[in-house]
Amino acid sequence: MRKLLTSILLVFMAVSLWAEGPEKMTYVEVSDLRIVGKVFPDTPNPYERMDFTKFDGWTAKDINLLEMSAGIIVSFKTNSPTIWVMPEFKEISQSMASGFSARGFDLYIKKNDMWLWAGSCSYRLDKEKENGRARLLVENMDNSMKECIMYLPLYSKMTSVKIGVSDGSTIETGDIPFRHRICLHGSSFMHGSSTGRAGQTVPGYLTRMTGMQFCSLGVSGDCRMQPQFANALKKADVDAFVFDAFSNGNAASVEKNLFNFIETIQSEKPGVPLIFMTTIWRERRNFNQKVDKAEREKIEMADKLMKQAVKKYKDVYYVTTSNATSELHDTTLDGTHPADWGYYLWAESVRKPITKILAKYGIK
Amino acid sequence: MRKLLTSILLVFMAVSLWAEGPEKMTYVEVSDLRIVGKVFPDTPNPYERMDFTKFDGWTAKDINLLEMSAGIIVSFKTNSPTIWVMPEFKEISQSMASGFSARGFDLYIKKNDMWLWAGSCSYRLDKEKENGRARLLVENMDNSMKECIMYLPLYSKMTSVKIGVSDGSTIETGDIPFRHRICLHGSSFMHGSSTGRAGQTVPGYLTRMTGMQFCSLGVSGDCRMQPQFANALKKADVDAFVFDAFSNGNAASVEKNLFNFIETIQSEKPGVPLIFMTTIWRERRNFNQKVDKAEREKIEMADKLMKQAVKKYKDVYYVTTSNATSELHDTTLDGTHPADWGYYLWAESVRKPITKILAKYGIK
Structure with a gap:
């Protein structure tokens, strides 16, 4: 009626x-x-x-990105x-x-x-x-x-x-076509830079693959676990969080922000799973030694701190991606961003680990 | 020296x-x-x-396309x-x-x-x-x-x-980095419409995968086996031909041009293999009944005539592609053209059949 x-x-x-x-x-x-x-x-x-x-x-950068659809x-x-x-x-x-x-x-x-x-x-x-x-x-x-x-x-x-x-x-x-509400906050990778079409993002693929609603809060170049994001996210009406939090920033910003970010969100969302994804292989590292070094240092810092975080905090998880690249290392557009194929590989590689964690919380 | x-x-x-x-x-x-x-x-x-x-x-259209790099x-x-x-x-x-x-x-x-x-x-x-x-x-x-x-x-x-x-x-x-010279003449699909980067075409993938030089003569919307192309191609200094000849045009143009095209090229290239590829599934067919019908009719005509051609002519082959689409039917950009992922799937699906034929001619 x-x-x-x-x-x-x-x-x-x-x-x-x-x-x-x-x-x-x-x-x-x-x-x-x-x-x-x-x-x-x-x-x-x-x-x-x-x-x-x-x-x-x-910041002006945050506002500019969050105004995008x-x-x-x-x-x-x-x-x-x-x-x-x-x-x-x-x-x-x-x-x-x-x-x-x-x-x-x-x-x-x-x-x-x-x-x-x-x-x-x-x-x-x-x-x-x-x-x-x-x-x-x-x-x-x-x-x-x-x-x-x-x-x-x-x-x-x-x-x-x-x-x-x-x-x-x-x-x-239409009906609400997808079950649950999962926040997927991340960098340009989750925003969808270098996708072919608007539906070919990681949240897009995950949503259509699983039937669960992965709501995208991708903000290109701007996902460094800043306090303003933590303060907003702790109020979000969602069943779970997935983060691509180690793609922007550097080793120092990861170290500075990670634990605060977790604690701020958990202060109002106890018992809600926080799933962090590893960042991916940037093809710019293939020959560029400077990019290679910076990426390696950032990833080492993220790995080190996440190893501590999953022990220190309840309901915090660390999930490994496939690096969003093919055997040929040919899924990038600009050396940083995968195109559709890479994003599909990313989504497919985290689909099972993420849904397995969510299922423990009755989210399935 | x-x-x-x-x-x-x-x-x-x-x-x-x-x-x-x-x-x-x-x-x-x-x-x-x-x-x-x-x-x-x-x-x-x-x-x-x-x-x-x-x-x-x-024609003006041919010239416009062939001037592109x-x-x-x-x-x-x-x-x-x-x-x-x-x-x-x-x-x-x-x-x-x-x-x-x-x-x-x-x-x-x-x-x-x-x-x-x-x-x-x-x-x-x-x-x-x-x-x-x-x-x-x-x-x-x-x-x-x-x-x-x-x-x-x-x-x-x-x-x-x-x-x-x-x-x-x-x-x-540099040296000539690839063996042999194989002409790959085709439509926008071989030209590379909707690719992410210039190297992510079917000829690009095939060349890097096989180490053999697939020279691209893709002409968007303009590969209908017209006489001017046959007349030029019969003079080309190449070891083999691969054609994406059924993606442009319609059932009538396929019927009108196919046998003439083969005979013109073979008049000066006896013993050189002519390998025709099937065209692919256009995702625009998924819901558009008119496109679905036109595509079906064209493909039926190509299949019928190629069945005759492989019997009638020596050195003529017909190779089936994977349709350049994924399980999800999500590799298109605009409904006609695949993006990189689809083009990779196309190249990978014809790689073995084509190299098997070429090997019979000592091209390996």
Whole structure:
């Protein structure tokens, strides 16, 4: 009954517009549908990842990154043969990697119990021309009712996102498509730098693989276990934490922040598992001796302190990744960031160890 | 002795310039080193892939694509701790995929008999600002002599490309780093659309995997076995041909062109193997019924005619790919083109069947 009401409400709220496509479409604001994937669900701008009025201590860099819509997913159902998207950007990213992930949208549809890729699009850099421009995600589908999830851009900032469906078809709020709420806080690796599409992040893969909701709080270059993050995270309504905490910073910042970070979060989240992942092999180390040395020192420090931490603190774990690289060492884009293949390898390598730990806490 | 002379000549020709980096560098034009990877090695502009004065019948689309430096590799040796690149673009591509592949450079260095990735860079779209701008590929290396290969941009057009090494170090012409010459003619799939880096194409992977030189003649959207391509290819100085010939066009163009294409090439290349690959699963088919139908019809036509062709013609083969997709069907970027992971899966799936056929002809 609630669903029917929502559906009727949406039809009432929907705005009909002529898009660039050949047919008349009905557009619905994404925030009127179901949004998932956020560590902090209630934010003044629904397409940002932090309520800056609730938590403080943020630097300009933190704010810039947390305003980006990385990891935000809209869940909806439709029987429309055609699905479009129509955004308004506050900022469009100039990434050297893929436009599909930095400033694009990524659609999956459930088929035989699997989230099967259905469509993607990318926007150009010209905000004035691109704002309000509809782009096609998929067309020529059958008219069965489908469960859909769409990922928002990883490195752009949004003021509005609308989904367009063919006139006369139905669009309604989707269910929460994933069980539990697990915070995945990390560096550019979790943010999704060098991904091909917005859904191809480690949290994206883990979520679709396990059916559990890994909410992304990836902040490129900015995950050094700083106090402002610990202070916000201890208030997060989540069942578990997974951290990629040793990819940014250096040996000194790891040493300075790690134990404080754990203690601050545990002060308000006793009994909630904190799972730290090792960082990965950066292909820039292959020949660059200076990078190799700095990476080695940082990893040695993380390994040393985590060995102590898992003994010192209850509910703290250290999980080893596969290094997110292939046999050929050919999964990097820029020497630091893996591309999709590497991120998939990362997610697949931690999937079992993480789900095994979560299961001990009844999270399965 | 010849190598020593070349080396002395290069030092004489090298131009010393202040690059954007912290040190003084010596720059050498890439065409004065060893260029490989070209089906037609001698072209008026060394960074284009066709001699338009020798072969005719080209359309504006053909010319536009063949002027791009896709698949061109420079082979050199250096003991420099730092390697830079400094290009002059005739045209910089506006790809929505990765800048590292469309308008970037990609460096591998031999280590333990493997081509290990060493560095990459991407250029912005502003030709005036970017022309003559040096970008770093790798730094802080030891000073042993190294065998290097660098891939040129896949979708841009070059008038000049220079390699920069630290002043006082040596750079010299590399050997031909790969055995034999195999022409790999194909669509955007072989051109490398949606790759992350310029070395992550199917010909790139096959070459580094096998040690045999798969020269790329990928032409995005333009590989329909047209007569002008057959007329040029029959003159190519190569040991074998591999074709991705059923990815562009439709059932009608396959039917119209296939047998003519084979007969034209065989008229001047009797006894040279012609290996056709199946096209791959396009993820756009997952939900789009129209694309699904068109793809099915084209593939059925290719399968039917190739079944006849392998009986009708000597030295003609048909090889099945893995569809360039993962279990998750999540290796696409835009629904048509795989990204690196998919291209790797494609290359790996045809590696054994192709090398088995080539071995019958003494190509191993």
